[in-house]
Amino acid sequence: MRKKALITGITGQDGSLLAGFLLEKGYEVHGLRLYAATDDSERIQAVADNRLFRLHYGDMTDGGGLWRILSEIKPDEIYNLAAQSHVRVSFDAPKATADINALGTLRLLEAIRGLNLNTRFYQASSSEMFGNAPAPQNENTPFSPCSPYGAAKLYAYWIVRNYRDAYGIHASNGILFNHESPLRGEEFVTRKIVRAVAAIEAGRQECLALGNLNARRDWGHAQDYIEGMWLMLQQDKPDDYVLATGKARSVREFVVAAFAQTGINLVWSGKEKDEKGIDARTGRVLVKIDPDLHRPTELHELVGNAVKAYEKLGWKPQLGFRDIVREMIDAERAAFRSADGRDDRAFLAAE
Numbered sequence: 001m002r003k004k005a006l007i008t009g010i011t012g013q014d015g016s017l018l019a020g021f022l023l024e025k026g027y028e029v030h031g032l033r034l035y036a037a038t039d040d041s042e043r044i045q046a047v048a049d050n051r052l053f054r055l056h057y058g059d060m061t062d063g064g065g066l067w068r069i070l071s072e073i074k075p076d077e078i079y080n081l082a083a084q085s086h087v088r089v090s091f092d093a094p095k096a097t098a099d100i101n102a103l104g105t106l107r108l109l110e111a112i113r114g115l116n117l118n119t120r121f122y123q124a125s126s127s128e129m130f131g132n133a134p135a136p137q138n139e140n141t142p143f144s145p146c147s148p149y150g151a152a153k154l155y156a157y158w159i160v161r162n163y164r165d166a167y168g169i170h171a172s173n174g175i176l177f178n179h180e181s182p183l184r185g186e187e188f189v190t191r192k193i194v195r196a197v198a199a200i201e202a203g204r205q206e207c208l209a210l211g212n213l214n215a216r217r218d219w220g221h222a223q224d225y226i227e228g229m230w231l232m233l234q235q236d237k238p239d240d241y242v243l244a245t246g247k248a249r250s251v252r253e254f255v256v257a258a259f260a261q262t263g264i265n266l267v268w269s270g271k272e273k274d275e276k277g278i279d280a281r282t283g284r285v286l287v288k289i290d291p292d293l294h295r296p297t298e299l300h301e302l303v304g305n306a307v308k309a310y311e312k313l314g315w316k317p318q319l320g321f322r323d324i325v326r327e328m329i330d331a332e333r334a335a336f337r338s339a340d341g342r343d344d345r346a347f348l349a350a351e
């Protein structure tokens, strides 16, 4: 029997990559898609024509709609990836973030329970739930989120555990550390940096404005993490797992590595809001600080310990920091080189 999967957040980075991964494994893949007035299907172009792929309009804030979709599909596996996933935005939209990320998860679990479905459930939990707990963080590290996003994800994490214990639902939390790819949303720092570096190289942008350069993140490659999600649902018993590379780099290091890909040696001058990143050869200022990009509370260092995932799932990340920077920069440069993409991207990058 062909397995059926439902992916919420299908138009996002992870949703689109996971759709391709599951289709290759022979799954029938259903995607929950939020209605958008402008076309947001760019990331799912590669799978859109596959006869085993189907989209459903729905919203994580609409419990009745989710109930109907689940009763129609009766999926073997649900990957709950839909979220308001931007931490900075969660400070501006805390209630919407909670409704989508926390209650949205409860709505799906309630539908599974109410419909008595034999469905395995993956929850996209996040390292943001650890807040500033001492690094490295693993499954036993106490949570102390320091953003509305992290707090909402923590509710979802616990309600998944509760429904697993109370109703025997095969529900697992993947506590994933930052993972990136050329499909990363444009407002996240890695993609913002590589877009700007490629635009500066193409002569289409003057300078890159950033917030906290000293924050450290454990950046892995999204393609590796997708496989980890799937592995969690193939286990006999549900459980919670950290996925991470175990190595942290600062935003500053990412910026330097990205410029280095275009042959620019970036050096730093000044302090705090007056700090600048300067091209060592020409003296041109390429990076400046915008204090508005700082968060009301910042999470300083995330480094994960994924030993449990290695021991129980056989999961290990294949791609490292250098691979990620190179692949993301190459994708942006290629987009600038393509005649059609050129004007469009230049306009966006200049925003």
Ligand code: NAP
Residues within 6 Å of the ligand: 008, 009, 010, 011, 012, 013, 014, 015, 032, 033, 034, 036, 040, 058, 059, 060, 061, 080, 081, 082, 083, 084, 085, 086, 100, 124, 125, 126, 127, 175, 176, 177, 178, 179, 180, 185
């Ligand atoms: P993403 O690119 O921001 O994708 C989020 C998806 O959720 C988008 O398809 C978005 O649709 C959809 N969505 C937003 N609000 C919705 C709503 N009300 N109803 C239905 N769908 C809605 O995020 P990602 O990077 O792929 O991450 C996937 C999941 O993993 C998220 O839950 C995120 O919080 C979590 N996570 C990510 C990371 C990471 O480093 N990437 C790490 C840990 C956990 P639109 O595109 O139409 O807005």
Ligand code: F7E
Residues within 6 Å of the ligand: 085, 086, 087, 088, 125, 126, 127, 128, 176, 177, 178, 179, 187, 188, 189, 190, 192, 209, 210, 211, 212, 213, 215, 216, 217, 251, 293, 294, 295, 298, 299
């Ligand atoms: O920020 C700093 C910022 O927005 C990383 C989401 O996928 O991973 C992601 O959340 C760091 C932060 O990711 C800018 O202050 C500096 O310290 O790329 P980010 P995030 O906040 O770590 C977790 C695990 C998730 O679950 C989330 O869904 O970079 N930073 N300057 C900046 N960040 C942004 N976005 N923009 C800047 O200009």
